[in-house]
Amino acid sequence: MFNSPIEQVPLQAYLILASLLFCIGVWGLINSRNAVRVLMSIELMLNAVNINLMAFSAYLDGELIRGQVFTVFVITVAAAEAAVGLAILLSIYRNRVTVDMESFNLLRW
């Protein structure tokens, strides 16, 4: 699409964007009461990492683009994790009939 070397947007802009997205993800991870929303927050964190990797890959490693390969692996793992997460969510929903994180407290001392 844009074959010209990327100069207009500095690397730092991408990094700051990734930091913002990561922190939003962390906040959602801590405070969401719905287990599905916690899963979504984790996806946000993973995507923040991907933006970081892609930006480094384009700006610092344009020849070998290892960051892009790393991103492909992260995407793969995220898909597997989401599938497993859904299965576990279903089995807990069958047992407890709720997805409220605050009610998952059988295992406390």
Add this chain to the structure above:
Amino acid sequence: MTIAASTELICFLILSVVIIAGGIGIVFLENIVYSAFLLGGVFMAIAGLYLLLNASFVAAAQILVYVGAVNVLILFAIMLVNKREDPKPIKGLQLRKIISAGVCAGLLALLIRVDLTTPWSLPGPTSIGELATERIGEHLFTDYLLPFELASVLLLMAMIGAIVLARRDVLITDVGTGKEVNQGLIEKATSPLLIDKNSSS
């Protein structure tokens, strides 16, 4: 400033606004279905960023896997566990939210400070542009061969495990003795488990 360059800058700004606003919406919106659709939008905007970075293959993978698989899976999860819940109010929740927001803001400040103060070794080697897809293929079969093969094991195992956990077994017996059993932990619970299956129907 050339037209291409300013277009790029404008694209980046629009995409970032979409990503950040979408992210905040995902975390804060009351209705989880809206959050899930916003998540799809965020994934697509991120794919747009990858296009800006000359990475068309990863952008396609992002759309196919994140929007096509992960987001659909999350929507399925929401539909399957679709029960209107009025979460019980918990004392001190508001305080906890504020404290964690403070912690996250601190983390953000730290990350941004490090991002800005670090002298990145710019400019790196020139971009290979449209050859990226070929280069990724070469990587996958040379120096990243081991993780590539292991990823196949990971996916196989995740698939089998997810099926085992999600399927309903009709009749379960102990293979050794032939007795009927219930797929629970052998250690019986010491406190009642609060399983009220009647309310689910």
Add this chain to the structure above:
Amino acid sequence: MPCLGALFINSQSLTAPGELLNLSLNAWAIAPEGAVLIAMLGTLLVDLAGEKAAANWAPPICYVGLLTALGLLAMQWNGPLESSFLGAFLSDNLAIAFRSVVALSTLISLLISWRYAEQSGSPVGEYAAILLAATLGAMLLCGATDLVSVFISLETLSVASYLLSGYMKRDARSSEAALKYLLVGSAAAAVFLYGASLLYGISGTTNLQAIGIALITSPTPLAALALVFVLATVAFKIAAVPFHQWTPDVYEGSPTPVVAFLSVGSKAAGFALAVRLLIGCFGAFDNQWKLLFTVLAVLSMTLGNVVALAQTSMKRMLAYSSIGQAGFVMIGLVCGTEDGFASMVLYMAAYLFMNLGAFACIILFSIRTGSDRISDYAGLYQKDPLITLGLSLCLLSLGGIPPMIGFFGKIYLFFAGWADQQYLLVIVGLVTSVISIYYYISVIKMMVVKEPYEASDVVKNYPSIQWETLGMPPLRIALVTCVLVTAIGGVLSNPLFQWANSTVAGTPLLQQAIALGSQINIG
């Protein structure tokens, strides 16, 4: 050193992927993992023939696969130190030692699993397959020398662990444990990835050795941030305080044989990862990570052992005690001397036998009685001498009472720590050992000293002892083996000491760190 670094970076940048095709993969290094993979696929195929066939045929396939893997590992011992898969994997002695610990812990966990899985009605074939996949991930993690390989093998281990801890799917406790583990584990993985992306940004490569060289000259704040992120994930994996929150919940809710694997195999892989990342990669930040690790070790030993005092559930008590044990092992890592590393490897091997022996005993007890409450063990001596004897020996060993193997492991750790002037760690270790002896002994007292009329209801109704049921003989073999090694291994520990020392001697990474450390001490 910088000269060597420049050379390395140069060779890195010159070799474009196309040219690398001519190099050999040196794939022999992962032959043990190949054996495990074939066993996993075989188990899945056998499982297609039905539950009955799986219960009969999956065990022998797994044994053959794991024993072949152990044999192949023994053949690789002191082998040529060539990096395989173009820098993604290195099979040095350290990797071989930790991979052996992982494979052996899987073997014993499987031996004690069959009866448990069958009695709960869970599918056995898939259980074994997922456990073998976890083993595969853990074994590759022990030798991975590239961020991408580290990440993928870490995730293979983690995802398999989430599945296994939720395997009793009709039990709310098991599902809850799995959900908590999944959410915390994925968040930890994301944090690790953020650290990894920063490391990639610093160095422009994903090879750990090249990153380590780049870190020597890199800006401090960024590297420190990456260090904290990566360290948090390592601490999560080895369950060090304050990243231990998930441990008690997951250990209590998961099926007990899975807990046995998590507390040994997964933890061993975590320590191997710690060595690779901290010593191989953050060598330039030696003081910083050692300081952080000292704090983690002190907190782990203190909190793990003190909170274990208050537990009423056997599984939960072992969970907290395993947090404390991880703290002891970290002493060896912090020392960074020859003795320190050797004692770490030795203690890991000793911990394998004593902890799995204890788990074999509590699994046998819960299979017979359906309980894991400590108070239900009262008066067990009258009814079941084997469990009483086995559990007593293993717990004494965990506490570090003399003739057992655990005593020698612990004394070696403390000796190494004292020699390296880590006085704080050693003193905290000694004090918390005494505390741990108190709660281990109180379990033994519960079993042995009570009069018959004081026995718990569970023990009064104790079933007659049977060993014929499917899956019981392997459990007995595992129990007897672990207890024997725990009891006699201490007296005959000389070969173990030699093995641990030659592990350190055959690992260039550790030798470099030791040489560097002694230089600093002299200078």
